[in-house]
Amino acid sequence: MAIDFSKETGIGSSGGAPSGSSTGSGKFSPSVITGIIGGGVGYLFGHWLGNAIASGYQQVSGSGSNDVATLLGYLFATVGWFIGLGALNYPLKKMLGIDPDFSEPELGKGMSKYFKYTVDHKxxxxxxxxxxxxxxxxxxxxxxxxxxxxxxxxxxxxxxxxxxxxxxxxxxxxxxxxxxxxxxxxxxxxxxxxxxxxxxxxxxxxxxxxxxxxxxxxxxxxxxxxxxxxxxxxxxxxxxxxxxxxxxxxxxxxxxxxxxxxxxxxxxxxxxxxxxxxxxxxxxxxxxxxxxxxxxxxxxxxxxxxxxxxxxxxxxxxxxxxxxxxxxxxxxxxxxxxxxxxxxxxxxxxxxxxxxxxxxxxxxxxxxxxxxxxxxxxxxxxxxxxxxxxxxxxxxxxxxxxxxxxxxxxxxxxxxxxxxxxxxxxxxxxxxxxxxxxxxxxxxxxxxxxxxxxxxxxxxxxxxxxxxxxxxxxxxxxxxxxxxxxxxxxxxxxxxxxxxxxxxxxxxxxxxxxxxxxxxxxxxxxxxxxxxxxxxxxxxxxxxxxxxxxxxxxxxxxxxxxxxxxxxxxxxxxxxxxxxxxRKPAVRNPWGSRSLEWAVDSYPPPQHNFRQVPVVLAGPYEYADPDALPIADIVMENKDRAPVGVDR
Amino acid sequence: MSEITEERPVVDEEQLYHEAALGSNWWGARIAIALSLTLFGGIAFAYFYLRSLNSHGLWDPHGQTASTLMGSMILALILLSAIVSGYGNLKLKKGLTLDWQVANIFSLLAGVFAAGFQIWELTRINFYPGAFGYAGVYVAFAPVYSGVILLGMYWLETLIARSFRSNAALASDGGLGLSRSMKAENFRSANEGFSYFWNFMAFASIVFFVMFYVL
Structure with a gap:
């Protein structure tokens, strides 16, 4: 249903295809909706299978309660849920031999990305x-x-x-x-x-x-x-x-x-x-x-x-x-x-x-x-x-x-x-x-x-x-x-x-x-x-x-x-x-923290976190030391944007 | 606050994240082993706990076990799979990718057959699952064991598929076994991780064979 073997998958190309995350914008692109549909179908199938297997068991006919059907329903609901979300696309593509893919597709600005299976840690x-x-x-x-x-x-x-x-x-x-x-x-x-x-x-x-x-x-x-x-x-x-x-x-x-x-x-x-x-x-x-x-x-x-x-x-x-x-x-x-x-x-x-x-x-x-x-x-x-x-x-x-x-x-x-x-x-x-x-x-x-x-x-x-x-x-x-x-x-x-x-x-x-x-x-x-x-x-x-x-x-x-x-x-x-x-905009580093997460270019942080890999120069807690180096080189590059009035 | 006086060191981002990915392969494999160890550890605990308690004398009152013949065959297949896979790895170190592929296809088939036989054996046991303590623990063990084997075989299959897809491109550079390219290094580290995991599974198979068929 939601397995998306589109051109983005890179199947047929020489590996390194982007994605594995599901941010496609097609009509049937995986999202929480397709996940729910997949989960529902999976549950019905699992429940049916459980009844087919165990309805004749003495325990089941005696109690009217079929744990096999319930558990299989949940099991297949889980499988269907992840198929629907598109989470199994990448594992299936790996079976075709693509190399590990660390790329992250560009994410839009809307809210829809929060209802999808994405690989952005933020x-x-x-x-x-x-x-x-x-x-x-x-x-x-x-x-x-x-x-x-x-x-x-x-x-x-x-x-x-x-x-x-x-x-x-x-x-x-x-x-x-x-x-x-x-x-x-x-x-x-x-x-x-x-x-x-x-x-x-x-x-x-x-x-x-x-x-x-x-x-x-x-x-x-x-x-x-x-x-x-x-x-x-x-x-x-x-x-x-x-x-x-x-x-x-x-x-x-x-x-x-x-x-x-x-x-x-x-x-x-x-x-x-x-x-x-x-x-x-x-x-x-x-x-x-x-x-x-x-x-x-x-x-x-x-x-x-x-x-x-x-x-x-x-x-x-x-x-x-x-x-x-x-x-x-x-x-x-x-x-x-x-x-x-x-x-x-x-x-x-x-x-x-x-x-x-x-x-x-x-x-x-x-x-x-x-x-x-x-x-x-x-x-x-x-x-x-x-x-x-x-x-x-x-x-x-x-x-x-x-x-x-x-x-x-x-x-x-x-x-x-x-x-x-x-x-x-x-x-x-x-x-x-x-x-x-x-x-x-x-x-x-x-x-x-x-x-x-x-x-x-x-x-x-x-x-x-x-x-x-x-x-x-x-x-x-x-x-x-x-x-x-x-x-x-x-x-x-x-x-x-x-x-x-x-x-x-x-x-x-x-x-x-x-x-x-x-x-x-x-x-x-x-x-x-x-x-x-x-x-x-x-x-x-x-x-x-x-x-x-x-x-x-x-x-x-x-x-x-x-x-x-x-x-x-x-x-x-x-x-x-x-x-x-x-929606009061946040000032830069509002608490005056030395920690590296506040040194990103913007709030919220850009998709790939840092423009360049930071080089760490000091620890994150050296508040009392006036001679302490900033935690990383990128802090100095952003120092002009430091908040006013914070004792650093 | 002091000013930074040194020049910013040059960070090769691609190399940095390549090495991080190699490290993650290493740790991922060890974590997979740790997870499997504790998963099987819980079953082993159930086995020894119930065996030592022997509630109502019903751990295994008639000395019944699952088919020792089938159990031996499953163990033999797993050991064979691990040994052949290890042999393939030796060949890969010499740059013989085709040998690695053949060995690991064989290893894959042996593992899949072992899992299949384990499932088949479960459907042929000559005792009721709740008849006594041993019966329950065996019925619990068999699906977990075959499931973990199949997950391992999925891992191996992805490696084999990668080797077929990548090897031609790397042939001029010594192939997957010798190439210094990042792609080849990543492959070798993933393969090394699988190899450790599969050796662990071979060891676990021996331990559980002794528990379920010998003791």
Whole structure:
């Protein structure tokens, strides 16, 4: 349908044909529309095939639920989606022997390029930004649905099944999204600019990494009208084996997100290692680069294990294997091990990029170098390595060998050391600094404030006695919301305010950013701080009824969550308003950053980033040194366009 | 801020990005190995975990395995494929592109047949997938194994197709094996990456053969 063997393909010529990206302008040029058509046709075919194969199975005829058809539907929908997008054109052309093609077709000025499979890392970054915002706000609405139910311990808005479906959907969507929330928009967009490259190592993998995410979003969301999955985001067996086809949506949606992460991390690792500009030594690599490379390696080594776990679960549900079923020689603990071998590194996959953003932005507004640059990089690497040795602490309560508990308690406590490095690096950078309290900087300081609660409670819950006591309670829920939402999401919004002038060419209002920050941090803390108390007082997670004595605290939390929702809505409205209506042009390098991404010729950056490959002369954080060279030669060429009044 | 006093060094952009592409080939292949290693590692973990737990004595109560004859044939084909491909690479280093092509077409066919036999074997197993622990893990392993082999063969096919398309143009410069052109260097680095990956797969095939048919 969308395979475009036009003259652009170069088939029949001597290789080196442009494209592979799909920016053709013909009537049937691949786009999100052809992707949807392809996905729809693929789903119908897969579902039909699954019914043809498995409708006679005793399991299927007995339950009326055909997991084979559902899973094959998703599988062929994925294939059809990518055919429709034109993503498979290049791999097919490679089978005809064309040489690798690094050219990028010229992109137009319109919006249509954002709805196509393109190989420009900046387009992919913007696609990710808006994609992740959709993910986040959908999951956020589900969170408000949870809090609305918890306004009363006895008067119910939802049935217990629906409630737990919403909880599962919220958790899964958030955890899937969070892994890409920094890497997707800012890693893909900024890293090539920061390292002085005109391109990325594997642009098609990068593009595919994004286009997996809309599909995984819709598949996961579809679980809601397929009975959901009451097993929650962790989907422990045997409950996950007993669910309807909504569980298949979880399996496939999460699996696609895993593939997305693998593609993105492969590209980012290879890009940072190989595409640094001359002079961009490892000791000059921006901290965000260190965080991305730590993240990339962690993903590469953990996500295939998640995919194994999902695959095992899918086979048990469809092909009638029994790997998670004790009575037939399997074990439900197999899932817990496979899942958490990914799941706990994942927690650090979320934190590391957030720390990277913070460490990147703070020196700009502190006008000081990163305190302990090497310590910060070492902390990220240490965090990534140690994250593979802690997963069993999730099994403290579920029946692991008690003799193993101290070992995993120790490894979990050890991880506070590299985390502490990173935290103290931030404090050291702020120490005696002339801090400019801009909107982005406030969000960065918010990360430190929130992470203090999340990190310190993390030390407690790593200890077996406390872990066993607060297991499955709102205390643990508050802990990880402080680390993830309080850390990563604050960093995400700060990054949006910081880099929007570069990405769009428009400056966001400082006043509106500060209103957003203060309303968000107050509402966030008002929402989650009481949940520590709620948890210690005995309220379990994932249960929609609770003791009457906890009603006032729950009402406080729910109302605070509405305020938090309003704060986020305020961001959406003002962000769109400023980009679509007021459109205040950005000044050159508005924050006075030394980093290379701001040295491009125009905002947004031109298609190929730099007119010439920059030669890096100094590090990106030498703010305090008046004799420091500019970061690269191209900065001097653009110095006449430097903003007035910024202390450099 | 200091002024830059030195002359701007000359950056050969084409050479810079050519070397970056070679490095990316190197890293891409190693990352593919790491991904495959952890993917198969998860299955190996499932195998040993369930085997050591032996829930209800049902890991493999009757000592049943998939067909050892078929398993041996699949292993032999993969090993043969890897060895012949390696032999072809030796020839390529001497500039004998045609030998490389013939060897790797053979290697490709052996790999495709191995994947085909693996799928065929899966349809002929003499136990129910959920009958016992071993059965489930084997049913999980076989599609992943054949799928990764087929992906590897896709990679090899693109190399073979590239060699046919490019070799004539490079013949005067020593062919794909000896030419100093960027095109040839890129080809050789991609081929070297595939070679590492395929040797890894041969090793993984031995390990899983021992697990599923010998232990």
């Amino acid at each position: 387009i992919v970054g913007v696609q990710y930004l808006f994609g992740m915002l959709v993910y986040f706000f959908t999951a956020g609405l589900l969170a408000l649905a949870i809090r609305t139910e918890l306004l009363s311990p006895t008067t119910h808005l939802w049935g217990p099944d629906t409630y737990i479906e919403i909880v599962g959907e919220h958790g899964t969507m958030m955890m899937m999204m969070m892994t890409s929330v920094i890497l997707g928009p800012f890693g893909n967009y900024m890293i090539p600019l920061m390292i002085g490259s005109k391109r990325v190592a594997f642009p098609r993998l990068e593009a595919m990494s994004f286009w997996f995410t809309p599909l995984s979003y819709f598949i996961l969301l579809s679980a809601l009208w397929q009975g959901g999955f009451q097993s929650g985001w962790t989907s422990y067996a045997p409950l996950s084996l007993q669910q309807g086809v909504g569980q298949d949506a979880y399996i496939f949606g999460f699996g696609l997100q895993g593939l997305s992460m693998v593609c993105a991390s492969t590209n980012i690792v290879a890009t940072i290692i190989n595409y640094r500009a001359p002079g961009m030594t490892w000791s000059r690599l921006p901290i965000l680069g260190w965080s991305m490379i730590s993240l990339g390696f962690t993903m590469i080594l953990s996500i295939p294990v998640l995919i194994d776990g999902l695959y095992v679960l899918a086979l048990d549900r469809s092909a009638q294997t029994a790997m998670l079923y004790d009575a037939h020689g399997g074990s439900s603990f197999l899932w817990e091990n496979l899942f958490w071998f990914f799941g706990h590194p994942e927690v650090y996959l979320l934190a590391i990029p957030g720390f990277g953003v913070v460490a990147e932005i703070i020196p700009v507004f502190a006008r000081k170098p990163v305190f302990g640059y090497k310590t910060s990089a070492a902390g990220m690497i240490g965090l990534a390595i140690l994250s593979f040795f802690v997963w069993q602490h999730h099994l403290f309560q579920s029946g692991m060998n008690p003799d193993m508990r101290p070992l995993f308690m120790l490894t979990t406590e050890l991880i506070s050391i590299p985390t502490g490095f990173i935290y103290l690096v931030g404090m050291g950078t702020l120490w005696k600094a002339r801090i400019r309290l801009t909107g982005p900087m406030l969000f960065m300081l918010g990360v430190y404030f929130n992470f203090l609660f999340g990190g310190l409670t993390g030390v407690y819950v790593s200890d077996v006695p406390i872990n066993v006591t607060v297991h499955g309670s709102f205390f643990v829920m508050a802990h990880f919301h402080y680390t993830i939402m309080g850390g990563v999401i604050f960093a995400f919004f700060g990054a949006i305010y910081y880099w929007t002038p570069l990405v769009t060419g428009y400056q966001l209002s400082e006043k509106l950013a500060k209103i957003h920050f203060w309303s968000m941090i107050i509402a966030f803390n008002s929402t989650f701080l009481p949940l520590f108390a709620v948890g210690l007082l005995g309220q379990p997670r994932r249960v929609f009824e609770y003791a009457h004595r906890l009603q006032h605290l729950n009402q406080w939390v729910s109302i605070s969550s509405y305020v938090l929702g309003l704060s986020l809505m305020f961001f959406v409205v003002t962000f769109i308003w400023q980009l679509a209506v007021t």
